[in-house]
Amino acid sequence: MDYEILRNVGTIARALDSISNIEFKDIALEKGQYLYISRIFENPGITQKQLSNLLCVDKTTTNRAISRLIEKKLVIKRDDENNKKNKLLWVSEEGSRLYDILHRESDYSTQVALEGLNQDEIIKMTRLLAKMTKNVVNDWSEVKKGHKRIY
Amino acid sequence: MDYEILRNVGTIARALDSISNIEFKDIALEKGQYLYISRIFENPGITQKQLSNLLCVDKTTTNRAISRLIEKKLVIKRDDENNKKNKLLWVSEEGSRLYDILHRESDYSTQVALEGLNQDEIIKMTRLLAKMTKNVVNDWSEVKKGHKRIY
DNA sequence: CACTTATAGTTGTAATTGCAACCATTTATC
DNA sequence: GATAAATGGTTGCAATTACAACTATAAGTG
Numbered sequence: 001m002d003y004e005i006l007r008n009v010g011t012i013a014r015a016l017d018s019i020s021n022i023e024f025k026d027i028a029l030e031k032g033q034y035l036y037i038s039r040i041f042e043n044p045g046i047t048q049k050q051l052s053n054l055l056c057v058d059k060t061t062t063n064r065a066i067s068r069l070i071e072k073k074l075v076i077k078r079d080d081e082n083n084k085k086n087k088l089l090w091v092s093e094e095g096s097r098l099y100d101i102l103h104r105e106s107d108y109s110t111q112v113a114l115e116g117l118n119q120d121e122i123i124k125m126t127r128l129l130a131k132m133t134k135n136v137v138n139d140w141s142e143v144k145k146g147h148k149r150i151y
Numbered sequence: 152m153d154y155e156i157l158r159n160v161g162t163i164a165r166a167l168d169s170i171s172n173i174e175f176k177d178i179a180l181e182k183g184q185y186l187y188i189s190r191i192f193e194n195p196g197i198t199q200k201q202l203s204n205l206l207c208v209d210k211t212t213t214n215r216a217i218s219r220l221i222e223k224k225l226v227i228k229r230d231d232e233n234n235k236k237n238k239l240l241w242v243s244e245e246g247s248r249l250y251d252i253l254h255r256e257s258d259y260s261t262q263v264a265l266e267g268l269n270q271d272e273i274i275k276m277t278r279l280l281a282k283m284t285k286n287v288v289n290d291w292s293e294v295k296k297g298h299k300r301i302y
Numbered sequence: 303c304a305c306t307t308a309t310a311g312t313t314g315t316a317a318t319t320g321c322a323a324c325c326a327t328t329t330a331t332c
Numbered sequence: 333g334a335t336a337a338a339t340g341g342t343t344g345c346a347a348t349t350a351c352a353a354c355t356a357t358a359a360g361t362g
Contacts, residue, residue, distance in 0.1 A: 063310095128275075211319080
């Protein structure tokens with residue numbers, strides 16, 4: 001049945017997250033921190049709220065993770081001149097060096113995950129997962145705002 | 152590039168997990184507990200170790216989750232007559248009733264996630280994700296055992 | 303303009319999560 | 333069959349995770 005799809009998505013995600021957390025202990029990153037460094041590096045000046053929505057993580061979780069990364073001098077926080085409510089985030093020089101490793105690991109995991117799939121399948125997969133992401137993130141935003149789904 | 156694939160897998164998984172955790176607070180389930188109830192229901196007599204491998208979760212996490220579910224009388228633990236090391240798990244009657252709700256929610260989320268995909272795409276997706284799962288879980292087992300991946 | 307509502311960020315608290323280190327069995331090896 | 337290695341399960345810790353409840357700023361509305 002179709003429910004296999006979401007089950008496997010969950011399993012793949014947990015497995016990869018677990019692998020990343022274990023591997024990045026070598027570079028003194030704690031659970032989950034790699035996610036934030038990657039996204040901030042690729043979206044310089046992003047806010048905590050935007051990060052939370054990008055990752056589908058609670059904003060308080062993002063806040064704590066960022067605080068820790070600032071302590072560790074891997075991320076820098078600056079005030080937004082145009083909007084005092086916002087604090088913009090950048091990766092430090094040290095953080096940038098880590099990004100290189102994160103990127104390489106991600107590439108490797110992608111290679112492993114896609115082993116045995118041909119180019120056409122990969123392209124289709126990319127397109128379909130993007131569509132699914134949009135569908136699911138939409139529901140996530142609603143539910144986070146308090147909307148009750150009926151089923 | 153291909154790295155979009157794993158990013159989206161992670162995002163979908165986090166979003167759905169977050170939704171489930173929020174929705175299942177109505178039935179007094181705490182973070183993550185729904186996973187174990189579902190899998191034990193579908194695999195009666197499963198052990199903690201098998202559960203951990205099925206979900207790609209650390210065995211100590213499984214242990215704590217199960218202890219809590221036993222306290223809540225949603226899961227039952229029995230000794231394996233043939234092997235005193237193993238403790239076999241079953242869902243209680245109360246737990247079975249919850250399973251019904253979990254199943255309905257999962258169906259609904261699947262429907263939402265797959266909106267806009269046709270039957271052929273869904274079938275392909277199912278097959279490809281199963282293959283990816285196998286690839287990734289294999290690496291996860293190795294890394295958990297201490298194997299260092301080179302990249 | 304007043305003032306209400308919404309938004310971004312932050313802390314209090316309580317729970318899960320997972321590595322390390324351990325016990326109890328079982329399995330492998332001599 | 334004795335002893336070593338492996339396996340399944342369990343606790344001590346230390347950290348993330350996230351809901352509530354809050355502050356401060358910005359945006360919407362009469």
